[in-house]
Amino acid sequence: MLVVGCVHGDECAALPVIHALARAHAREDLWLVPTLNPDGRAHGTRGNAHGVDLNRSFPSGSEPETRAAVALIRRVRPAVTVWFHQHQNLVRAWGSSMPAARRSARLAGMRFAALRWPPGAATRWQNERLRETSFVVELPAGRLSAAGVRRHVRAVLGL
Numbered sequence: 500m501l502v503v504g505c506v507h508g509d510e511c512a513a514l515p516v517i518h519a520l521a522r523a524h525a526r527e528d529l530w531l532v533p534t535l536n537p538d539g540r541a542h543g544t545r546g547n548a549h550g551v552d553l554n555r556s557f558p559s560g561s562e563p564e565t566r567a568a569v570a571l572i573r574r575v576r577p578a579v580t581v582w583f584h585q586h587q588n589l590v591r592a593w594g595s596s597m598p599a600a601r602r603s604a605r606l607a608g609m610r611f612a613a614l615r616w617p618p619g620a621a622t623r624w625q626n627e628r629l630r631e632t633s634f635v636v637e638l639p640a641g642r643l644s645a646a647g648v649r650r651h652v653r654a655v656l657g658l
Contacts (some may be wrong), residue, residue, distance in 0.1 A: 501530045501577035503568075506554050506621070510547075513583030516651045525656055530575050535564050551625045554582075555619035558628065569600055572625065579658055580625055581632040587637035596626050597628020599658060600634035606654035607636070612643060 502520060505511035530583070534540050538548035546552050551562050560566040562649045570641070572580070579599055591614045592600030604611040616623030623634035636651070 500525055500531070500578040500655070501572065501575060501581050501656065503535055503580070503621075504534045505534035506536060506582060507542055507552070508534075508536045508544050510545070510583075510585035510631060510638075511540055512585055512641065512643050513651070515637070515643060515648045516655070519648055522541055523636055523652060523656065525570045527656065529655075530571070530577065531572070532568075535568055536607045544636075550634060554584075555617065557621045557624040559619070559621055563599075568621065572621075572629070576629075578633060580631060581655060581658075582633065582635045583638060584635050585638045586640040588632060588639040590634065590636050592622075592634035595627060595630075596622070596632045596634045599632045603636065603654045605636070607650045609636070632650065 504513040504517035505637045514533055518530050521531055536553055539546055547562055547564055553564050556562055556565045558569050560569055589612050590600050590604035591612045595617050601611045622625050622633045625631040
């Protein structure tokens, strides 16, 4: 399982989830990427240093961060990938990834929405081209509470 905590530099509330998963001593094979967008994180912006929305550049590889993510995904071939985002407060998926996303939503106490993937999204590329299960957990705005972190750790490990 691959878990990406921060794709957009201004949507990084999942970082405590990633750190808790790293300490969880899980039996599962977890690949954890705290942030795909270190430049955006440093500047609190959605885009990277070039202003590119990384989640609209898959699999073209126009950006070094996208190329690194594509290489990691092709190497690891995760059974499930969870991409954390913000601020919609729901778990979203489409197609064959919907059962895993529904389970994740149930485990985390969130609502689920069946929404088509936007062009260039990592989830679209993984689901359509690689035939992998990949979905988005849209956290609410702001920081996660300790209980929220525990719920999302439980949801990831429960998959």
